[in-house]
Amino acid sequence: MQLKPIISLFTSCALTAVCITSIVSQAKANDEVRFICASGYDQATNLRFPTTYAWTERGKIAIIRWKYGWFTSQTVTPEERCQQVSSRFQTAYNNQSLAYIANGTVNNQPVICTAKQEDAACDITLLTLRPQDDPLQILDDLKDILRGRATKPVEHSSKQQPVYYKIDIKKFLQTAPVEKE
Template identity: 45%
Template structure:
């Protein structure tokens, strides 16, 4: 076989593999960020509450503190269900746009999208009927944009709104929770 042809084929294969890998979503092996459900102390209420954390090499960062139940789902159960959804959205690179939407049965949700004006790709959380979707979305946006100190405290015909979030910038700059 011709060495020039062999070298060309080998280089083409390497370039193809690198190109495909750069377009693939993040995996847990590629990132050291993990969204987990844990417990944090709420100084205002004096209680330990289930909390969705982003666990980074710098430490853990509180994202959502769960206070209220949703139907038969306790705050702990909600935390355990939602934390993996944040992880899924982060791994799939669609946690950069947050939006609100409704399910087919009319229940309000907060979800992630890979682009502005895109469809809801990962449902992050289902809201209670009495929750105000824009208020929760704004709180989450402010938290993830570093404009709010501390996590969103989820205790409380809406237009759909999109917010762009630089999740990696937020993970680099937010204070971590001390042990």
Template identity: 35%
Template sequence: MKLKSILSTIAASAVAIGSIAKFSQPSFAQKGKTVFFCGKSSTGTPTTYGRTASGKRIPIISWQKPWSNEFTPEKRCQIVSQKFQKAEEEGVLNYFTSGVASNSNVVCATRRYGGPCDMVLFTLRKEDKPHEVTEALFGAGYKASGPVIQSEDGSPRYYYDVNFMIRQKSK
């Protein structure tokens, strides 16, 4: 009889511990990371947001112009927000910079200042100037300190500190 009681207690404890483990898995926000997602601004514009560990929603990119019939602002917002989240999860979203991929200008994430593009976040239109787009998106105030890096084609490559930008915008 005593053995049956002990086995019942062990079984009940195992179920309770399993339930606690299932419902208390840490999210990125709990670990101090930013969670990226697509949402609508107060004016209804699709916007890539970052949600900080404190729960503050920070607008990163407002998607106002269609890229093509296939890539509406809503579609680009969804795709790019997922790329931001993947870059965050993989630890490469420390700096933004621009580069070239498949003969197209791109904005990408990189692990370190002066480093190469580790992950393409989105492609620019042919008429877009990479430096002007990144400056407009992220602002001159978030440029990382240090020398400007020359890219392969000789043009300057600027780096924007993602963590600094998010900290400043969350104040």
């Protein structure tokens, strides 16, 4: 007969543990940042384009609006590029390697990448640029976005000396304007 109170106590403890775990998981999820690709509204053209967003508890923050195809042959669509780059941002964020962004060259192509420190090699390639893109201009635009100095996303539309910018990604995610639909 003493078995019933013990089973009841055990069941209560188990349910309490499950509830606490659920609450902690939800609280952690609220602090998470996800980089996603979603349709975003461009006020200048009154059209929607695939957009790389940082999704935070404050809302979605536009980083790159993919208006143009990567190759003139359209072998990679803006939607595909958006998905790829959003995934790379997520990987870099998860690995805590968004402290520095830099321009570089990977497989003889210009890229924007993350670096663990200034003057270090590229760690994670965020995006491969088109031949006609100006790596320094795109890097500078991305830096302004990630430092909270720009109010609109980068519009992704030669061997150069790499430039490194220190990024405070946590501050960006806390202060950057969020988009309203």
